[in-house]
Amino acid sequence: MAGQFEPAPGGGAAVALDEVEVSILRSLAVQLLELIGPGDEPAADDDLFASIFSDGPTEPPTDPALARLFPNAYGDDDSDDKLRAYSSEFRRFTENDLRSRKREDGIAVVRTLDSLSAPGAGGAVLTLTADDCRHWLGALNDLRLTIGTRLEVSDEDESGELYRLPDSDPRKPMVMAYLWLGALQESLVETLLP
Template identity: 30%
Template sequence: MSELEANEAAVIRGLVGEIKDMLTARAEQAPQDELAELTGMRTGPNTPPQESVLARLLPDFIRPDRDSFEPEAEDADTAGALRSLHEPDLIDHKSGVAETVLETCPEQGGTVSLTEDQADSWLSAINDVRLALGTALDISEETPEEPPEDQLQREHYYVYQWLTWVQDSMIRALTS
């Protein structure tokens, strides 16, 4: 059990909602397939998202040989086929955990009391938000501890750090 201030709840709800909206838009790009409609097997796009944040959230399912500058045609075909088969399930999972957060995070702040499954969903959704923010801010292992000078980036950087703390606090609470 934990308490969230109204502004903290608004940040979490807003960012998780944005991720969910991005995933929904990506799911809507899935090709309409008559065979999928008959068999119930959904397929997704066979190409990675163009937008860097979404590409980070929905990475390739295989990585081509990193020593080669050009991926082999068969690697690209395999990656496309795997993406087409598995991306809908990944989107469903990520959207589902986001929905759990939106359902359990009080709109005006207040007490948050979660089951273990709900806490796992929060951890996953917060991780997705951190991946998205980290990609947008170009955070890497070489990024200095000090936030950027640009005010907007600085604010987003502080949110990233706060979410890291929230995630760490949840992990500690779950493992103690």
């Protein structure tokens, strides 16, 4: 089971993680939450209906990683005023909900990792419910998108240059995290397939 998710009773999944892996996953999830930012939760006396339809941002984020997590709905062609207006309007009504969902995914990862009894040298087995799996898939995807953006990974990156970095390259730890998260995500997806 080490390093790969396997089916768990009730439609969930389980993976053996050592202390270092738990620490890395938790740190990355916390960093993702910091990147996404705090939630704009409505006050207890606020009208729930009004808060559901509150306006969100209309401009795309300037941080490339956030722009990857919250892309324009109608492409990135800034020369087309009509498409830019459509993207702005779409963002205004959807980005707050998308941020909230991404935040919930990251928080679920932190909470499930925190629920593990202190992993010793042998590690611990993390068992996820079916609902936890959904949150983990979302968070793993967001983490990979964020790290991939920071590394400037693109679909055209067929040479695999990043995968052959020397150990002295400062990007090497991020590349290793990117690859590891991809393997975790792939094994979780395969575990959940019928």
